[in-house]
Amino acid sequence: MAKLYFGSDYQQAAHPDVMARLASQCTVPFPGYGTDEVCEAAKAKIRAACQAPADCAVYFLVGGTQTNATVIDALLKSYQGVLAAETGHIAVHEAGAIEFGGHKVLPLKNDWGKISAAQVRKACETYYGDDNRDHMVMPGMVYISQPTEYGTLYSLAELEALHEVCAAYHLPLYVDGARLAYALACRENDVTLPDLARLCDAFYIGGTKCGALFGEAVVFPNPDLVPHFFTIVKQHGALLAKGFLLGMQYDALFTDDLYLRVGQAGMRAADRLRAGLRKLGIREVIPSPTNQIFIRLENEAYKRLSEKAEMSFWSQESDGTTTLRLATCHLTTDEEIDALIELLSRETEHAAR
Amino acid sequence: MAKLYFGSDYQQAAHPDVMARLASQCTVPFPGYGTDEVCEAAKAKIRAACQAPADCAVYFLVGGTQTNATVIDALLKSYQGVLAAETGHIAVHEAGAIEFGGHKVLPLKNDWGKISAAQVRKACETYYGDDNRDHMVMPGMVYISQPTEYGTLYSLAELEALHEVCAAYHLPLYVDGARLAYALACRENDVTLPDLARLCDAFYIGGTKCGALFGEAVVFPNPDLVPHFFTIVKQHGALLAKGFLLGMQYDALFTDDLYLRVGQAGMRAADRLRAGLRKLGIREVIPSPTNQIFIRLENEAYKRLSEKAEMSFWSQESDGTTTLRLATCHLTTDEEIDALIELLSRETEHAAR
């Protein structure tokens, strides 16, 4: 049997429609650096999906870490840091890219990957109430991810509360939407693209994990927020010469609701996987409603299973178990899910003996 | 008539064979971050083409500025700068990406984009002979491009001389090969991939402008030169999650000599364009033997032509002319060249009246 891949949602090239679009214009010439008409068309569609005005700024970058590092560096003053969950991607898994840009990540305790408006308010009150604050890094913006690194979701009420406290303290609110399609398609979700455009100062609509070959679309509802962002992107090595490739992909993703359908396909696969796990009595250990599913296996079982299925190591527990993550995506097939459940059932039987 | 595109060699998506390869594995799952077998296969082919030993390190990045910034930051100590032609891409057109990483570009006068071993030696002698050198940025490496930003080529003898002086002063020699395919295919060229692997400490084999959809392959003949380069790449936001996309492309480019054929196709187009210019009596103003061709037009002629053909603005001259660059690539067709020559002939007739 071929190896199964549930390690992440970036393990296959692209949605076939996206690939077809790229292939169909393989030798058509375009102006460089995203100054082409395809990019313009894609941006218009994104604005429409966000119910954003015509001057809403949209930029296309290549990858997630790059996008976070570039946007955060662009939003912060030199003496400011970014408030984020201690588990946020920028705080843990970007190899210090934010610090490379000269900024501190100001970590907040996380609730399954989330932070609250109350925490942001407390951090600001503490900062502004500290007589030594001029010797400290000033909170300059807030970073959250939707869904989070734990698969959890901010509700609309939570996002509105964050928006409010951010506005009160003049902190731009930035949402990392690397897996946004799966959030949008999730039954539990009540935050729409227009909500994001209304409540955030910056967010990105993830492409790499959501149907595109690669690419992330950054949205600044207020186009004056970051002057010279093009040059900042270039300085960060994040400007794609063939910007039209990003335009083509987002044009495809925002045609006939493909972005939504990608999310729905990934969530359908997650539902099937969850049903299979329930039948086996395997408990989810993190309350994620999206396409990331966290379970725990005996270390030995994890090792055996790893030979047949790629999964994502999460943490080693002290009781001899390993916490791991299974991720579905829009291309995950029923057969793959059933094969994984079959492999897992052998492990649970094994454990039961 | 459709607009003609001679602005650069990144104006079309990819060589059809590269695109076909990507499309053929559109939904096949792979491990992430370049840890897959396709990348391994591609690296092996690159090593073979370079006649490099099995431990020669190869990394795949996405774009040129990103690659330069990452490699240079990895090679330099904090107190060192990079010697480069004042016209080098890193010195002019990367929006300060090297300085963003904390390093100074130490500019040397250029000879149509090139610097010489003698200049490097002089710069080192001046530095080491200056009593105030401990207050100055130490030369820490040498950056050259092959072909240069002016389309010119280093000869093997010139490269060997640079290698020698670099070795004498313990300066890593790094070659930016954004357009390397066109150099390799150029009649005047006598520097091969094995020469680069033998004489350089680092170089990259450009993909974006040479047949790939995107991508640059960095080669470190001595794998111990840059420990933890993977993490450095990640920190620079330059690590592609779907590393296998780069593996597929370089595997295709180094199968059946496609990389060489790409270069040859681009040079054939350049030859045809040069022949046409000669017939019109239009002089090349920079002695480039590769796929970048520099001519001068009356400002008015340049403006008129720009509406029908994208060209690259180079500089405004004081005599009312504009210097501009025409670039061919592997996808440039005879029809496009003939159409451009036709447009140019109208301008020369116009000028003759």
Added chain:
Amino acid sequence: MAKLYFGSDYQQAAHPDVMARLASQCTVPFPGYGTDEVCEAAKAKIRAACQAPADCAVYFLVGGTQTNATVIDALLKSYQGVLAAETGHIAVHEAGAIEFGGHKVLPLKNDWGKISAAQVRKACETYYGDDNRDHMVMPGMVYISQPTEYGTLYSLAELEALHEVCAAYHLPLYVDGARLAYALACRENDVTLPDLARLCDAFYIGGTKCGALFGEAVVFPNPDLVPHFFTIVKQHGALLAKGFLLGMQYDALFTDDLYLRVGQAGMRAADRLRAGLRKLGIREVIPSPTNQIFIRLENEAYKRLSEKAEMSFWSQESDGTTTLRLATCHLTTDEEIDALIELLSRETEHAAR
């Protein structure tokens, strides 16, 4: 009555002997940048006090934050961070100077300002045991302060344990000795300068808070640890043109045990203050044995007292009290202490009514 100053140990210019030394050579010319004989003499005395060999490197810088930022940037590779107590000066009160240099502070829980060898080992085990470590900031060194920001001390046993784990993981161990004189003079202390030179890879002997007008002496027992440190210091804007000023001061401080006597004077003052507090029944809220003394006052009492005595705000408590720090130094007089105790006694009487 004149205002009292117990806010910190940098509130008076210098020990009179240090000032006298500076004044005595006010117009004597010297070579610049610390290349003079006075600096050499001072370094020799520091080496002797540390029982360090003749090649032990000593550098003089101006201030503490500057010294931390420069040393840490010099010791870390670009992809590494510094392990430190979450309460460490570099983690809180240096306005992001470490991040400005491109590095992450990796925070560890603190035990009254201290971290343990076990915590460092755990952090390293977690890092090296994490399959995703190549996407994370690598622990590259350990920062501790002696005494800590809470006035507490590492015992020799604790320092030896830290040394051992640091050696095992190839982490340079760096000690911030901004207030080192008070540690050395403290009854509870069993860590000597020779111990520091034996167990640390870098440490600084604080001058600014310990008798000097200004200045910090960085010691690298292994002189090869940081090549080109002079240039790194310059690049950080930390190189004093008149380096001889630092040489004079450290020469004075390490003549006739002045550095030790400075510490003893500060500790005698602290003892007297502690005795006074005990008499008043005012409890110390942090177990500091050195010249930093932490107490808690009703907010109103704190406010009243602040008008007559400068103290250091520490934190606002939820029960309506303020935690504050009182610092003595080598110049604190018995009269000042008695006056402060008198002021405090009025507050405790006030509270008792």
Added chain:
Amino acid sequence: MAKLYFGSDYQQAAHPDVMARLASQCTVPFPGYGTDEVCEAAKAKIRAACQAPADCAVYFLVGGTQTNATVIDALLKSYQGVLAAETGHIAVHEAGAIEFGGHKVLPLKNDWGKISAAQVRKACETYYGDDNRDHMVMPGMVYISQPTEYGTLYSLAELEALHEVCAAYHLPLYVDGARLAYALACRENDVTLPDLARLCDAFYIGGTKCGALFGEAVVFPNPDLVPHFFTIVKQHGALLAKGFLLGMQYDALFTDDLYLRVGQAGMRAADRLRAGLRKLGIREVIPSPTNQIFIRLENEAYKRLSEKAEMSFWSQESDGTTTLRLATCHLTTDEEIDALIELLSRETEHAAR
């Protein structure tokens, strides 16, 4: 005979009046970080000397490189660079401190250390006229020094022209006044402190080389130009805990015209040295009217003389001579000058034989 020191103007500790002021308040306690009344008084005197309004911002830093790096980093956006003479201190002798802060120094050809308004205008026109400017570092401010590193002076007319072009292109104009006292006292000078306050966006009144033990006073005529400069100074490791030391010194320097007298004393010494050189027929090779005097000696003569007099190496000439700099300062005595002239006369006699 004792060695003579003409290497620079930072080779002696301080003007005796400044030292006396420091010594007189050696044990007087003050609030930290420049929040004391002495600093306020000194700032008021500086504002008065500059005929600047009460809200003109003044900050005290420790050294020149540090001041340049901090001010320039504070004034520039991340995507901007600083226009400066290729010979400017920041371009050559600050070990890459500007690049460490992430910014490019944009070098302009120098006229004995000076740049002109026409050059700045040309650089801006070239930038704004270049179709590729969004890929380039944007000119973000102008750096000049008064006097320059070659001892030359900007005239009032030249400064006004620079002010005008800077205003037209929204470039803050910043003046490095490390040796400003000598400029102000120079016969050829027509630029006053009020002129600087009127025409510059930022400048610093050098203390280290002009009478102070150490220190530089940064003036921002528009206090809103750099919000949170205090924290930026801290982040750069440039905030002196004992800020009152800087206040005391500048209070002394701006009492009874001491700053002016310091400059006059240095210029009187320079005049005497110039007269002596003329008598010996030794030509000045750089047209400096201030306290830096440049001459050329046979290499052998330079070597011999160096054993008896410290001078500053400037450059090695191809004709077997060395260009060197002699600097006087406010403490240079007639005896020292006469002794140097005597030494030089022996060399000229030697050469004549």
